[in-house]
Amino acid sequence: MRPVLIVRHQDWVQSGHVADTLEREGIPYALCAIDQGHSVPADPEAYAGLVFVGGTMSVNDGYAWVDDEVALIRRALDRDVPVLGHCFGSQLCALALGAEVYAMSQKEIGWHRVQPSAGPAAAEWLGDGPDAFEVLIWHHDGFDLPPGTESLFSSGFCPDQAFATGNLVATVAHIEVTADLLRTWVDNYGYDMAPVSDTVQSPEQVLDRVEERVARMHEQVTNPLYQRWLRPVRERL
Numbered sequence: 001m002r003p004v005l006i007v008r009h010q011d012w013v014q015s016g017h018v019a020d021t022l023e024r025e026g027i028p029y030a031l032c033a034i035d036q037g038h039s040v041p042a043d044p045e046a047y048a049g050l051v052f053v054g055g056t057m058s059v060n061d062g063y064a065w066v067d068d069e070v071a072l073i074r075r076a077l078d079r080d081v082p083v084l085g086h087c088f089g090s091q092l093c094a095l096a097l098g099a100e101v102y103a104m105s106q107k108e109i110g111w112h113r114v115q116p117s118a119g120p121a122a123a124e125w126l127g128d129g130p131d132a133f134e135v136l137i138w139h140h141d142g143f144d145l146p147p148g149t150e151s152l153f154s155s156g157f158c159p160d161q162a163f164a165t166g167n168l169v170a171t172v173a174h175i176e177v178t179a180d181l182l183r184t185w186v187d188n189y190g191y192d193m194a195p196v197s198d199t200v201q202s203p204e205q206v207l208d209r210v211e212e213r214v215a216r217m218h219e220q221v222t223n224p225l226y227q228r229w230l231r232p233v234r235e236r237l
Helices: 017-025 064-078 088-096 120-126 179-193 203-207 210-236
Strands: 004-008 029-033 049-052 083-086 101-116 133-143 150-155 162-165 168-171
Touching: 004 017, 017 210, 049 064, 049 088, 049 210, 064 083, 064 088, 064 168, 083 088, 088 101, 088 133, 088 162, 088 168, 101 179, 101 203, 120 150, 120 162, 120 210, 133 150, 133 179, 133 210, 168 210, 179 203, 179 210
Parallel strands: 004 029, 004 049, 049 083, 083 168
Antiparallel strands: 101 133, 101 150, 150 162, 162 168
């Protein structure tokens, strides 16, 4: 069986519910740990799908491996290999598709309500969900909707929160986060939640009812999106 490849960029920014879902579904996966000096594979055909998770860096920081990951995503698109990106992973996907990634005027951190887009892609990837839902967002950079993609949902501050094209889907939001993983992020990077503003919540706000909020996000957003993404993955196993 071909595994799904998970590309990780920092050892404490794990793949969370992605790996949990793959394990529950009996789908094998392999890890490319950039934080451990692993080289980015050149051939996407060796994998059933590609997953790019988060990190505190930007694609504009000048890391050589960013170019390697963007090239891998482009080759995957050419060969219809399913791609999933979250947060920094969504930056990589946007860059691979020709969008500009830029620093936003202010950070967006915390549990924010988003609205599904009206187009058919949102229905395809999110199913028959609620008119608005809450997701965990933690980012400094944004991008415009990449050419040839369709929007999935938007927040009041950042309209281009998620997009899809073919079997590629990417979200700025950390819909992969688990309660334990979010606690680790707050422990490691909680200082980034200052100053608190309309777009930045405090650590106490982010961890309030965290188990309940994570479970609801997974039910309303993450699980429908992952099941749609896994359909072509299963065909490549």
